[in-house]
């Protein structure tokens with residue numbers, strides 16, 4: 001079989017640049033060199049070269065997180081260049097990147113979400129109204145973002161204003177959400193027409209971390225990840241079906257990973273990642289491994305799905 005030329009995109013200009021570069025290296029290592037010739041591009045500096053090379057690229061592997069990578073912009077460029085890529089297209093990527101749009105789509109699809117309010121920069125923040133509607137503690141996050149950047153948990157009303165201002169440093173819209181105390185779960189799905197759900201992972205940050213924040217996400221040993229999650233069959237099925245529903249509600253393609261919190265057998269869906277972390281030990285590759293699919297085979301699968309007629 002003739003080798004495919006794969007354009008591996010990693011780096012970029014978002015706050016998750018370092019994470020992306022690390023994932024990019026690991027994806028490069030894991031890709032089967034008997035099947036693929038790999039060309040590497042960092043969108044921060046190499047977009048003109050990507051455009052020039054377009055005709056000889058069979059598929060792109062986008063390993064970029066956050067704005068200008070996971071949000072549909074790079075996907076749009078690749079569409080214009082007629083280069084297929086793994087995962088979601090422009091629509092799914094941009095819907096999933098925006099936590100306010102995500103909520104609307106989830107709610108329409110009957111997916112349970114924590115209560116929330118959205119503020120734009122010039123809206124007055126009514127601290128009492130927030131507390132009354134959403135209770136306490138509260139979670140404050142930029143509407144567009146990822147890796148928990150700019151996010152805070154607010155346990156006292158006096159801290160809300162400061163937390164909102166911090167989130168505004170990252171986006172012009174901010175979401176204030178009811179805090180759900182419970183077990184954190186994440187569910188990966190893979191497929192185009194037929195979606196397969198991988199085993200659910202349970203995420204336990206250590207006691208020094210209030211939630212799955214940036215440090216807990218990327219510092220080895222800080223967070224325990226248990227796959228399959230220690231939940232019964234009924235809850236597993238429920239989490240997997242929400243992961244599939246969320247994927248479809250956001251018009252995702254190929255694969256995605258949906259974050260959830262379980263409290264008293266009730267599940268609340270937080271968000272869907274269209275380009276989940278892609279080191280060999282990241283959550284989705286771990287879940288695939290638990291389903292018997294090693295990292296190299298997972299990448300083969302994503303490429304195969306990306307090349308399929310949509």
Ligand SMILES: Nc1ncnc2c1ncn2[C@@H]1O[C@H](COP(=O)(O)OP(=O)(O)O)[C@@H](O)[C@H]1O
Pocket residue numbers: 114139145146147148149151177178179180181184211212213259261270271
């Ligand atoms: N409503 C919530 N209740 C409890 N914890 C939350 C809530 N929202 C977010 N978190 C915590 O913050 C982390 C990041 O939030 P998430 O919405 O997944 O955004 P992102 O991963 O894109 O930064 C979650 O994994 C969870 O630990």
Ligand SMILES: [Mg+2]
Pocket residue numbers: 147259271
């Ligand atoms: Mg998340």
